[in-house]
Amino acid sequence: MIADIILVVAAALFIGVYVSWRxxxxxxxxxxxxxxxxxxxxxxxxxxxxxxxxxxxxxxxPATSLLLAAAVHGTRGGDRPRDLAESDLTRALRAAFSQPxxxxxxxxxxGADELLVDLEEATHQVFLARKFxxxxxxxxxxxxxxxxxxxxxxxxxxxxxxxxxxxxxxIADKPGAMLAP
Amino acid sequence: MKIGLxxxxxxxxxxxxxxxxxxxxxxxxxEGHDVSVISPADDDTPLPPYVVGAGRAVPVPYNGSVAxxxxxxxxxxxxxxxxxxxxxxxxxxHEPEIPSLSLLACWVASGPIVATVHTAIPRSRVLVVTYPxxxxxxxxxxxxxAVSEAARTTLVxxxxxxxxxxxxxxxxxxxRKAEPLPSWPGSGGAIGFLGRLDEPRKGxxxxxxxxxxxxxxxxxxxxxxxxPAADPEEVLQRVPAALRDRVVLLGQVSExxxxxxxxxxxxxxxxxxxxxxxxxxxxxxxxxxVPIVASxxxxxxxxxxxxxxxxxxxxxxxxDLAQAAGRLLDDPVRRAALSAAALAAVVQYxxxxxxxxxxxxxxxxxxxxxVAVAQDEGDWQAR
Numbered sequence: 001m002i003a004d005i006i007l008v009v010a011a012a013l014f015i016g017v018y019v020s021w022r023x024x025x026x027x028x029x030x031x032x033x034x035x036x037x038x039x040x041x042x043x044x045x046x047x048x049x050x051x052x053x054x055x056x057x058x059x060x061x062p063a064t065s066l067l068l069a070a071a072v073h074g075t076r077g078g079d080r081p082r083d084l085a086e087s088d089l090t091r092a093l094r095a096a097f098s099q100p101x102x103x104x105x106x107x108x109x110x111g112a113d114e115l116l117v118d119l120e121e122a123t124h125q126v127f128l129a130r131k132f133x134x135x136x137x138x139x140x141x142x143x144x145x146x147x148x149x150x151x152x153x154x155x156x157x158x159x160x161x162x163x164x165x166x167x168x169x170x171i172a173d174k175p176g177a178m179l180a181p
Numbered sequence: 182m183k184i185g186l187x188x189x190x191x192x193x194x195x196x197x198x199x200x201x202x203x204x205x206x207x208x209x210x211x212e213g214h215d216v217s218v219i220s221p222a223d224d225d226t227p228l229p230p231y232v233v234g235a236g237r238a239v240p241v242p243y244n245g246s247v248a249x250x251x252x253x254x255x256x257x258x259x260x261x262x263x264x265x266x267x268x269x270x271x272x273x274x275h276e277p278e279i280p281s282l283s284l285l286a287c288w289v290a291s292g293p294i295v296a297t298v299h300t301a302i303p304r305s306r307v308l309v310v311t312y313p314x315x316x317x318x319x320x321x322x323x324x325x326x327a328v329s330e331a332a333r334t335t336l337v338x339x340x341x342x343x344x345x346x347x348x349x350x351x352x353x354x355x356x357r358k359a360e361p362l363p364s365w366p367g368s369g370g371a372i373g374f375l376g377r378l379d380e381p382r383k384g385x386x387x388x389x390x391x392x393x394x395x396x397x398x399x400x401x402x403x404x405x406x407x408x409p410a411a412d413p414e415e416v417l418q419r420v421p422a423a424l425r426d427r428v429v430l431l432g433q434v435s436e437x438x439x440x441x442x443x444x445x446x447x448x449x450x451x452x453x454x455x456x457x458x459x460x461x462x463x464x465x466x467x468x469x470x471v472p473i474v475a476s477x478x479x480x481x482x483x484x485x486x487x488x489x490x491x492x493x494x495x496x497x498x499x500x501d502l503a504q505a506a507g508r509l510l511d512d513p514v515r516r517a518a519l520s521a522a523a524l525a526a527v528v529q530y531x532x533x534x535x536x537x538x539x540x541x542x543x544x545x546x547x548x549x550x551x552v553a554v555a556q557d558e559g560d561w562q563a564r
Contacts, residue, residue: 055312062288062318063252066280069312070243080245088242095241099253 022146023154029140033161036133040164043129044086047122048072051093054115059106064096087167093119094170120170127168137161182543184209185269185552187260188220189281191238191249192228195436198275198299201328204352206231208536219263221251221282235259235282243280250281261289261554269552271295271543277319288318292552295542297326298336298344321555323546326539345542349461350535353527356440356468362405365445369401370510373446373471375439375462376453378410378430384452384476389419389428390499391452395507396424402510407442409433443469447516448509451475454497460484464530467491467523472516474505490526491519 054060055068071092074085096102106112144155188202199220206216216231221238228234235256238249260282264272273295274283287294325344327333333344365371372392376383385406392404404427410416413430420428434442443449449466453476460480466473467484473491475481485491492509494501509516528534 056314058314060314061252061254061257061285062315063250063256063280063282063284065312065314066278066284067241067243067250067252070280074245078245088245091242095239096253100255102253105254 019148019152019154022148023152026140026143026149026155026158029136029143030155030158030161032136033133033140036129036136037161037164040126040129040133043122043125044075047119047126048075048086048089050115050118050122051089054119057111057115059109059112059115060096064099067092068096083164083166090123090167090170093123097170123168123170130164130166130168134163134165137163182271182540183215183267183269184217184543185264185267185272185286186216186218187272187274187283187286188218189250189276189279189283190221192220192222192232192234193226194249200436201297201299201349202275203229204350204532205536205539207352208350208532209540211533212536212540214540217263217267217269219260219282219286221249221256233263235263238281248279250279252280252285256282257285257289260286264290264552265554267552271547272552273297273539273543274322275299277322284315284318287321289555290552291321291555292550293543293546293548294322294552295324295326295539295546296322297328298332299328300332324542326542347535347538347542350532351461351464351468351527351530353468353531356443356465357470359437359440359444359469361445362438362441365403365405366447367401367403369403370399371403371405371446371448372506372510373405373442373449373466374407374452375442375449375466376408378406378408378413378416382454383408384454384497385416386419387452387454387476387497387499387502388450389416391502391506392428393421393424394499394503395510396427399507399510402427404428405431405442405446407431407434407439439465440469443471446471448506449473450502450506451481452502453478453481463491464527467527468531470520470524472509472519473523474502474509476502484526484530485523486526490522 051068052072055065055072060068071089074080075082075089078085080088103116140161143149144160149155186202186206188199190196190198192199202218206218209216210231218232219235220232221236222228222232222234223237224234226234235251236259238251240247240249243250264286271293272286272290274286275297276299277283277287277296283296325336325342326347327336327344328347328349330346333346336342336344374385374388376385378385396402406428409432413432416430417425417428431442443466449471451460451463451466451473453460455478463473463475463481464484467490473485475485475491475493476496477493478496482488482493485493492505494505509519
């Protein structure tokens with residue numbers, strides 16, 4: 001009799017601990033999603049700042065400048081969704097950089113080489129930050145989908161995190177690629 | 182006069198700006214001027230003798246859609262060479278706030294520059310005034326033309342400054358003669374319509390209702406409808422089944438076929454219920470010499486000289502349209518008179534008249550200096 005009671009209490013205790021551990025894990029994952037998203041936002045902002053700096057540097061012709069400035073403008077509170085606007089910026093940068101002799105035409109001018117290096121680094125960081133963010137989003141979505149998590153609503157009111165997809169390669173078909181030297 | 186025109190969009194892609202530049206260039210050449218156009222174009226595109234290709238345009242996202250534009254130092258140096266060799270009295274750039282050849286032309290050239298604004302994109306203007314590199318290029322423009330009052334308003338509100346409004350012309354010559362479509366207009370009479378089928382203000386619904394009335398006592402009468410629609414089937418459903426095989430939908434047609442459509446009917450109908458500022462399609466029908474019956478809205482009353490050059494019916498009134506169209510179909514003498522009146526009236530909208538207005542703008546900004554390669558533009562090379 002007493003042994004039965006102990007068994008039941010122990011089982012209840014075990015289940016309680018397990019459930020709260022699962023809930024804690026989901027909570028931690030959501031926190032990680034938020035941190036990763038913030039990191040991604042920082043890298044996107046840095047990339048667009050460098051692109052704007054390049055657009056206004058006077059190193060480029062006015063048409064290319066306007067193209068880049070308009071694309072940067074689109075990523076900052078335009079009416080276009082963020083992922084599409086950021087992809088537009090990537091494509092505008094790609095169009096600018098794939099002009100024949102683009103590099104040699106501005107290389108060596110004051111501040112040009114530093115700006116190009118900055119832009120390459122910022123672009124690569126966007127690629128990395130996006131990868132890490134989508135990684136933790138995948139984990140979180142998986143954890144939320146488990147039957148126990150769904151049954152007991154372990155994710156609470158936190159919204160399902162969404163992947164951030166965008167075109168982020170400065171060289172076509174090479175994700176995260178830096179520019180050819 | 183030696184005139185240099187700059188087109189920002191690819192010559193091989195159909196578009197309103199390209200067509201405007203082509204018509205203007207040809208009208209100026211007819212006036213005896215020496216015209217050269219520089220435009221992005223694919224290398225294998227056959228170009229008219231007055232067009233100089235500036236290389237292939239690159240598809241690039243701009244303002245939320247993909248545009249084919251020419252930018253970069255290579256394009257700039259092509260424009261510079263063209264300006265240098267052209268010895269132009271005046272440079273006329275189109276859409277200079279688009280990141281393409283026109284902006285580059287303002288950048289590399291100095292002297293009398295005229296700019297025409299076709300569409301008004303407020304956001305791009307905000308950008309333009311923000312950045313010195315663009316402002317420097319655009320401040321060289323000595324006179325601006327807007328093709329519509331709407332374009333001028335946006336210009337005034339967003340960038341400051343002003344522009345004279347010179348609307349698009351009609352290339353009447355291109356509409357004058359064409360081969361009717363096979364089997365049209367036929368012996369039973371034919372009525373024509375051009376425009377978007379599912380845009381209520383274009384008024385196709387009024388015409389369909391009138392055709393229902395007319396079609397009952399005229400067994401041979403047919404209706405020829407050209408224009409795009411999201412769902413053409415739905416349009417046919419609005420016609421009684423007995424009349425359905427006498428309504429022919431062509432869908433969207435090419436420029437050349439549009440002229441043929443105008444020559445394939447006995448009466449052309451413009452049933453618009455409003456929202457037209459000029460009625461370009463009606464003017465084109467006039468240029469084809471087809472008798473017109475149009476709704477009595479301000480734009481049509483003006484272009485048809487208050488009914489002298491075409492019948493007017495009470496706007497939106499299908500019965501009145503049926504009566505007016507019926508009278509015309511029965512009276513070949515009246516049709517011939519209207520056709521002649523329309524041909525005479527449309528002359529004032531011809532490109533040759535528009536070109537003379539544009540020439541007056543050129544003369545205003547020309548002060549004895551020629552267009553040359555800008556001196557200070559070597560700035561970027563020195564860095």
